[in-house]
Amino acid sequence: MKILVTVKRVMDYNVKPKVKPDGSGVVTDGVNMIVNPFDEIAVEESLKLKEKNGGEVVVLSIGTKDTTTQIRAALAMGADRGILVLADGSVDPDAAARLIKAVYEQEKPDLVVLGKQAIDDDSSQAGQLLAEYLGLPQATFASKVDVAGKTVTVTREVDGGLETISFDMPGVVTADLRLNTPRYASLPGIMKAKKKEVKEFTPAALGVDIAPKVKVLKLEEPKARQAGQKVPDVATLVGKLRNEAKAL
Amino acid sequence: MATVLVIAEQAGGKVKKASLAAITAGQQLAKGGAMHIGVLGENPADAAASLLGYGAAKVHAAAHAGLAHYLAEPFAKVVADLAKANGATHVVLPATAQGKDVAPRIAARLGAGMASDISAVVDDKTFKRPMWAGNVVGAVEITTAVKVVTVRVSEFAAAAAGAAAGEVAKFAADPGTPKAKFIKFEEVKSARPELTEASIIVSGGRGTKSKEGYKATVEPLADLLGAAVGATRAIVDDGWVPNDWQVGQTGKVVAPQLYFALGISGAIQHVAGMKGSKTIVAINKDPDAPIFQVADYGLVADLAKAVPELMEEIKKVKG
Known part of the structure; x- marks a missing residue:
């Protein structure tokens, strides 16, 4: 089976983002950039499916030339080749979905696997948009994926329980936290990744207009919650909860 | 318009x-x-x-x-x-x-x-x-x-x-012909309320020490209060509790009347999911845990000791 898996270049989740003074964005100078953690899970799942069923894993990213680093990281884990769609500045989820669609139409994979959301804009839209634009079935927030012949069966952890759905390929899956634990790239893997092909396209070459449907006007730091008081013991805590907060 | x-x-x-x-x-x-x-x-x-x-x-x-x-x-x-x-x-x-x-x-x-x-x-x-x-x-x-x-x-x-x-x-309604098929829904049977619907939530983090430690502290307190149970991403990652118990930016975002954070350090990821709670109580043995910066009431204590005491006190006042 052929799998198209997407990775997004995002700020390291260990770094607390700082809003630029003019609110136009967050400070990225000198900040470590990583593969979006949910996308790393998507890459791992794609590799597992390939190991079981044979085939090819193609990694796709959208971003500046620097994003090649994140594609190579996925190639070092074991993906076969990469595609980078060059775009400066922010690409909204709708434009991203339409770019992925254009690549899908060239590559004709059996399955597209994405992370359930990117940890920068936290939109959680691209996979669902892509599925609708392609008229494909979707299984988002996957915690288990089984492939038997043409049929993909996915367990999803939803409100109040576990839901199982299935579809015949092609289709779109988005990866949740519990799906797997991504492998570390091996040294030989990293060496091999350097020689793997990464093709580049521009949005124009793919025939996609990336003008955003949603504009980010301004960013700001959230209002901090006021720290309260420390209490010396359990009895005081219960007393305050009862008499002051009226919460018990 | x-x-x-x-x-x-x-x-x-x-x-x-x-x-x-x-x-x-x-x-x-x-x-x-x-x-x-x-x-x-x-x-x-x-x-x-x-x-x-x-x-x-x-x-x-x-x-x-x-x-x-x-x-x-x-x-x-x-x-x-x-x-x-x-x-x-x-x-x-x-x-x-x-x-x-x-x-x-x-x-x-x-x-x-x-x-x-x-x-x-x-x-x-x-x-x-x-x-x-x-x-x-x-x-x-x-x-x-x-x-x-x-x-x-x-x-x-x-x-x-x-x-x-x-x-x-x-x-x-004309639902068309979907390509995906519904197979089954397994309700996680629980006498406890759902996280997003609960008025009281008791959550635990790594400070509960283990799957067993979580069970011995978070769950009894929750059941005493008729509360829902929650967890941090870290312990969901470790497989101590199911994924749908996760409170945080990538899990459930909740805003109960009363939120107990037991052994939770207060990673921003978690705080994003619970800072809308009306009253937040944090119990943690690390006095410098960031959770105390968002808690209305903070108690520096060992959970193994504080939680049973807390349950006794609550039983007393609630009769």
């Missing part, structure tokens, strides 16, 4: 509480215009009837055997059809598992831009929403004629019902 379509979520004829937050956002958006409410299902008439008191111009019930179980494709099609039939300028859904799954497909069908998980309505095209795990709040503008938003339930008060008015309008 805005014509707002709010999609309420129902299960077994009952409207989910999260829908009432979406209705509040819908009311804010519809100022001067009209709000419609839509409910989908095999037989959503009762759920729809229960929504007649929220000031909607119309409450639509879209009934079809093909909507018996939630699936993204047919739900997206029916909502988009309903939006078009009523000339909706805005479609509003709660940011629940279903809402997050289906809303982008609705947006794609309507050629709409979408803002996820909004925390405030600024005007009819501008919204605030948390980004970077709640470290940043973004003001975003949707530039398309039709706009889709999902609503962060903890940031909007539940709409209050007035006197029921009007009748439920039947919408002839």
